[in-house]
Amino acid sequence: MANAEGVIRFRLDYTPAPAMETALLTDLLAWRRILYLLGLIGQAPDRYDGYGFGNISRRHPDAGGGFIVSGSQTGHIAEPDGRHWAVVSDWDIAGNRAAACGPTPPSSESLAHAALYEQSPAIGAVIHVHSPHIWRWGLEAGLPATPPRAAHGTVAMAEAAADLLGQTESGDGGVFIMEGHEDGVIAFGADPAAAGLSLVETLAVALGETGH
Numbered sequence: 001m002a003n004a005e006g007v008i009r010f011r012l013d014y015t016p017a018p019a020m021e022t023a024l025l026t027d028l029l030a031w032r033r034i035l036y037l038l039g040l041i042g043q044a045p046d047r048y049d050g051y052g053f054g055n056i057s058r059r060h061p062d063a064g065g066g067f068i069v070s071g072s073q074t075g076h077i078a079e080p081d082g083r084h085w086a087v088v089s090d091w092d093i094a095g096n097r098a099a100a101c102g103p104t105p106p107s108s109e110s111l112a113h114a115a116l117y118e119q120s121p122a123i124g125a126v127i128h129v130h131s132p133h134i135w136r137w138g139l140e141a142g143l144p145a146t147p148p149r150a151a152h153g154t155v156a157m158a159e160a161a162a163d164l165l166g167q168t169e170s171g172d173g174g175v176f177i178m179e180g181h182e183d184g185v186i187a188f189g190a191d192p193a194a195a196g197l198s199l200v201e202t203l204a205v206a207l208g209e210t211g212h
Helices: 026-037 110-119 132-141 155-163 192-210
Strands: 011-016 055-059 067-070 085-092 097-102 125-130 174-178 184-189
Touching (some): 026 125, 026 192, 067 110, 085 110, 110 155, 125 192, 132 174, 132 192, 174 192
Antiparallel strands (some): 055 067, 067 085, 174 184
16 A cells, blocks of 8 residues: 555645635646546556546645645546645645645645745646656656656655756756656646646657557
């Protein structure tokens, strides 16, 4: 269970709160739907021990540096709504902790999202998906990658993600591989559209290069 997809490994100070207003989620809901349809976010009994996979976040416009992120184990939901998100308002990467509120606990990868937001004010959105096509092609093609020792949901992963920014960041977004997290890929950008388009473009290249 310690290595299971979707298990929260950081200390979480979680406060339940009502469903979020749709106005705060418009762009997140649109891209979450696209990623679900592409199979980059979801849940299947024959993948990752049946756990849900993938998450998406954006900076909160009113939370003083916090961010809105999809809830833990919501990958199976085809069309999420305001009940399926959380606001991460505070975190300590080295201390392996985060504080969040919302109708559901935040994604198990929230510290990796936080690390990217912390490192660059230009980053306004982060997407974590599972794509065997990007992951395998990216490792062979030399796409920037976190080290194999950095397991998902850990301080090592969050710190490795932050370290990669210098290799991947651009005005239009970037993509890197999570080598120690099977099929794991992270994309980021100024907003969900920039991060999402960067991810989809990378998927197109991977499919074209591998002939799938």
